[in-house]
Amino acid sequence: MRHFAVIGSGPAGFYTAEALAKAYGDAAKIDIIDKLPVPYGLIRFGVAPDHQSIKAVSRRYDKVAEGGTVRFLGNVAVGEAVSIEELKQLYDGVILATGAPNDRKLGITGEDLPGVVGSAAFVGWYNGHPEFAGLDPLLDGAAAAVIGNGNVALDVARILAKTRAEFAGSDIVAHALDSLDASAIRTITIVGRRGPHQIAMTAKELGELGHLDGTVPHVDPADLPVAEADGALDPGTRKSVAHLRDFAQPHADKPKHIEFDFFARPVAIEGEGRAERLIVERTALDAAGQSIGTGETYAIPASLIVSCIGYHTPRIDGVPYDERGGKFANDGGVIGDGLYCVGWARRGPSGTIGTNRPDGYEVAECIAALLPASDGNEKRGGEGLDTLLTARMVRATSFDDWRTIEAAETAAARPDAPREKIVYHADWLAVLGHPQP
Ligand code: NAP
Numbered sequence: 001m002r003h004f005a006v007i008g009s010g011p012a013g014f015y016t017a018e019a020l021a022k023a024y025g026d027a028a029k030i031d032i033i034d035k036l037p038v039p040y041g042l043i044r045f046g047v048a049p050d051h052q053s054i055k056a057v058s059r060r061y062d063k064v065a066e067g068g069t070v071r072f073l074g075n076v077a078v079g080e081a082v083s084i085e086e087l088k089q090l091y092d093g094v095i096l097a098t099g100a101p102n103d104r105k106l107g108i109t110g111e112d113l114p115g116v117v118g119s120a121a122f123v124g125w126y127n128g129h130p131e132f133a134g135l136d137p138l139l140d141g142a143a144a145a146v147i148g149n150g151n152v153a154l155d156v157a158r159i160l161a162k163t164r165a166e167f168a169g170s171d172i173v174a175h176a177l178d179s180l181d182a183s184a185i186r187t188i189t190i191v192g193r194r195g196p197h198q199i200a201m202t203a204k205e206l207g208e209l210g211h212l213d214g215t216v217p218h219v220d221p222a223d224l225p226v227a228e229a230d231g232a233l234d235p236g237t238r239k240s241v242a243h244l245r246d247f248a249q250p251h252a253d254k255p256k257h258i259e260f261d262f263f264a265r266p267v268a269i270e271g272e273g274r275a276e277r278l279i280v281e282r283t284a285l286d287a288a289g290q291s292i293g294t295g296e297t298y299a300i301p302a303s304l305i306v307s308c309i310g311y312h313t314p315r316i317d318g319v320p321y322d323e324r325g326g327k328f329a330n331d332g333g334v335i336g337d338g339l340y341c342v343g344w345a346r347r348g349p350s351g352t353i354g355t356n357r358p359d360g361y362e363v364a365e366c367i368a369a370l371l372p373a374s375d376g377n378e379k380r381g382g383e384g385l386d387t388l389l390t391a392r393m394v395r396a397t398s399f400d401d402w403r404t405i406e407a408a409e410t411a412a413a414r415p416d417a418p419r420e421k422i423v424y425h426a427d428w429l430a431v432l433g434h435p436q437p
Contacts, residue, residue, distance in 0.1 A: 001374050002028040003381025004367075005091040007078050009034040010041025011353045012343020013097035014061040015360030021069040023368040030070045031091075031382045035077040036130070037397040037428040038405055039065070041099055043353070044421075045129040048155040049172035050162070052418065057353055065399045071382060074397035075425075081394040082385065084316055088338050090384040093367050096319070096328060096335070097360075100311035100344040104326065106147070110269030114138060119152045119308040126159055126176035128421040133175065138274065139183035141303025145278045147266055148308035149192035150200040156306050157188045157258055158208060161215035168416040173423060188215075188258045189300050193265040193283055193291045196224055196244045203239035210246060215256035219248040223262040261300065265291055269305060278302050311349040333363035340367060401432050 004020055006013045009032045017030045038044065040058050047054045065072050078084065087094045103118025105111065115138045124132030146157045159172075164181045172180075192199065196219070199206075209217040224245060230238050247260065264280035271277065277299040283291040312326025319339070320329035327348050328341045335341055342363045343356045351359075380387075389396055397405075408431045409419035422428050 001378055001381070002093070002371060003091045003379050004028060004030045004093045004095065005087050005385070006030060006032045006095045006097050007034075007087075008032075008041060008097035008099060008343075008345070009039040009072060009074070010046075010097060010099050010343065011043060011057070011061075011356040012099065012345070012360055013041065013095075014039075014064050015357045016095055016097060016342045016364055017070045017360075018061075018064045019361040019364030020367065021064065021067060023364050024069075026069070027373060028069065029381055031385065032065070032070060032072050033076050033078060034072070034074045035080075037074040037401070037425065037432075038422075039072055039074065039399070039402055045124055045127045047127075047353070048123075048159065049127060049170040050158070050167060051155075052169060052171070054353060055171070072397075072399040072402065073382075073385070074402065075429075076389065076394060076396050079316055081392060082388060084318060084339070086388065087385070090380050090388075092338065092371055092379055094339050095363065095367075096316070096339070096341040096345050097343050098313060098316075098341075098345045100313045100326065100349040102312050102314050103307065104310045104312055106266055106307050106309065108266055108268050110271070110275065113269055113271055113275045114273070115141075115271070115275030115303050116269055116305045116307070119148075119156055119306055120311060122156055122306045123152070126172055126180075128173035128176075128423040130424050133173070133423045137179070137306075138304050139179055139185055142184055143187045143189070143301045144185045144304040144306065145189045145191055145300050145302035146306050146308060147191045147278070148310075149190070149194070149198070149262075150308060150310075151202055151205050153190055153306075153308035154201050154205045154209070156308055157190050158212070160185055160188050160304075161209075161212055161256055161258060163214045166213055169418070171417055171419050171421060173421050174414070175423075185304065186256050187301075188256070189261050189302065190258060191264050191266065191278065191280060191300065192260070192262045194289070195262045195285060196241055196260075197229070197233060197237070198285075198289060199237070199240055199244075201240050203236060203243060206240050206243040209258055210243060210251075212254070212256075214254050215258055216251050216254040217247040217258040217260070218251075219244045219260045220262075221248040223260070224248055263291070264300075265293060266307075267297060270299070271303075275303055275305050276301070278305055311344070313345045333359075333366055334370075395429075395434055397428075397432065405431050 125135040412420040
């Protein structure tokens with residue numbers, strides 16, 4: 001029997017576990033370990049609450065956890081409850097699927113002023129991540145700026161723009177819904193350091209902005225390249241740019257506005273004791289399509305500034321790290337002897353949920369080639385981990401525990417929501433009847 005520990009229960013972790021279960025059949029046991037008591041990582045805490053069709057992929061992961069080969073152990077913080085070295089002793093392979101949950105910094109003055117938040121924190125706040133649920137973002141001003149031209153920037157702008165009614169059927173947490181409903185924000189400026197042809201926004205997500213009940217998107221026609229130039233774009237970007245061209249046309253006014261501000265590079269955040277404005281430098285594109293400053297600066301009023309400029313993977317002591325890529329140093333998912341990585345921890349924060357499937361399968365196939373079958377020196381695997389956790393008085397949650405939590409969330413759901421997420425550790429453990437520490 002081969003024993004594998006997958007650290008992280010998001011899409012990368014589940015696809016890898018699924019692939020390992022297929023590759024080894026009955027000849028492997030796989031533990032998916034997560035520091036939170038509940039599974040699904042990015043699906044639960046990252047995907048926008050109004051994108052339930054994307055979140056539905058977790059039903060596939062349920063089947064993996066129920067298949068008999070894969071076990072979920074929540075509430076086990078690797079690095080605290082158990083070290084990587086201990087896991088390597090216990091398992092034939094340890095696969096890091098820890099994602100990229102830390103915000104990249106802007107690196108400009110004023111970044112630490114109240115009112116400036118990273119997208120991981122902001123998204124975690126409205127998705128009920130326990131680390132960010134208490135964020136209480138400043139929504140009392142009339143204007144917000146969202147920095148970045150990727151899909152996360154679109155998520156954040158859309159969430160700030162929607163009316164309460166438009167969250168029907170979503171699983172946004174109640175504290176965020178109430179705050180957003182009371183928000184004074186009327187103008188949301190999406191700031192891109194390059195132009196419409198360089199966006200990383202996909203067409204479906206961009207198109208949603210054109211159908212909001214109370215918000216109208218607007219693009220300055222002067223920012224758009226000549227229409228003929230769109231022919232050189234890849235088909236996906238061309239569709240996205242078509243939406244931007246539509247947003248440059250006159251549309252019926254609505255109470256809120258999303259303004260696209262292209263060719264604007266953030267250089268500072270200013271304000272008396274809190275963010276009041278984002279200072280940007282007008283940019284142009286060089287021959288390689290990168291942004292270069294023109295020296296001209298101007299201020300975008302904003303008392304909430306959300307930077308959506310990408311993420312990095314948190315380091316783990318003793319695990320080689322690729323500083324530039326913000327991920328673990330690896331060669332095709334192999335970090336070193338018995339240690340692997342998948343998903344964003346392997347390749348950096350890009351791609352959709354589905355990108356993690358081939359990624360996980362590729363690494364699982366590589367592992368299966370390196371570790372063909374048990375060599376008779378069987379490791380202790382999950383049974384060894386259980387003994388260690390019991391000795392350390394760590395009470396891991398199981399997949400059945402998750403089902404209990406999920407049932408409690410569903411039972412408490414508001415009439416128009418699939419669930420009322422339980423947010424804090426103590427409340428999760430209370431639902432399970434676990435003794436409180
Ligand atoms: P992203 O797609 O890499 O976009 C990051 C954006 O930040 C880019 O526009 C980038 O501009 C900009 N940026 C980076 N550093 C900057 C700086 N210092 N100042 C100003 N702008 C800066 O990342 P993301 O939006 O975080 O999304 C991560 C991944 O998740 C993507 O693959 C995305 O498609 C995916 N995702 C998908 C969905 C969905 O399918 N619904 C939803 C959310 C996220 P440059 O291009 O100039 O570098």
